[in-house]
Amino acid sequence: MQDSKNAYLHVEGQSSNLEELIRGCSRNERGAQEALYKQFYGRMMGVVRRYIDFPEQAEEVLNNGFLRAFQKIGQYNYKGSFEGWLRKIVFHAVADYVKQHAKYNNQIVLVEKDQLLKKDLADNLYYDQLLALIQSLPSSTRNVFNMYVLDGYPHKEIAEILGISEGTSKWHLSEGRRLLREKIEKLNLHIK
Numbered sequence: 001m002q003d004s005k006n007a008y009l010h011v012e013g014q015s016s017n018l019e020e021l022i023r024g025c026s027r028n029e030r031g032a033q034e035a036l037y038k039q040f041y042g043r044m045m046g047v048v049r050r051y052i053d054f055p056e057q058a059e060e061v062l063n064n065g066f067l068r069a070f071q072k073i074g075q076y077n078y079k080g081s082f083e084g085w086l087r088k089i090v091f092h093a094v095a096d097y098v099k100q101h102a103k104y105n106n107q108i109v110l111v112e113k114d115q116l117l118k119k120d121l122a123d124n125l126y127y128d129q130l131l132a133l134i135q136s137l138p139s140s141t142r143n144v145f146n147m148y149v150l151d152g153y154p155h156k157e158i159a160e161i162l163g164i165s166e167g168t169s170k171w172h173l174s175e176g177r178r179l180l181r182e183k184i185e186k187l188n189l190h191i192k
Contacts, residue, residue, distance in 0.1 A: 026073050044066070044090045047091060047094065050134070051146055052097065061093050065090035068093060
């Protein structure tokens with residue numbers, strides 16, 4: 001078993017070997033699972049950290065996502081991106097966690113008209129700064145904002161996944177934009 005584990009660790013960067021890893025995982029080979037985990041850990045943790053602040057909880061959710069992926073890996077049909085398939089499974093682990101731990105107000109709230117950020121303010125933000133600002137949003141608002149803006153989910157799907165109304169999803173998006181606009185304006189990033 002040790003030899004097969006080392007063989008998997010040496011092939012993780014090559015796409016044809018990704019198929020070997022997937023097949024090894026479907027045979028429940030620990031070496032293949034470990035290599036696949038290491039190969040996709042960073043990108044999948046990025047997905048999880050958009051929604052979950054605390055590293056311990058994020059690690060738990062990510063591990064649950066990988067566990068689900070290993071259990072369902074036989075269903076992957078090699079059509080489309082494996083990373084996309086894995087990302088979807090990890091996202092569902094995140095959504096389940098959010099559903100279990102978030103308390104949403106199921107009232108329909110009127111959506112305020114969104115105002116665009118001044119172009120000069122947004123252009124002066126670095127990606128990491130913007131992600132930090134998004135992380136500072138209240139968790140319910142941040143989750144909806146991330147799902148809509150970063151992951152491209154429509155309000156109808158967000159509502160179904162999180163167990164809220166579409167109106168509440170729209171309100172959280174609007175609230176997230178408003179709060180981000182205020183936080184960015186406080187940074188005084190105006191171009192002279």
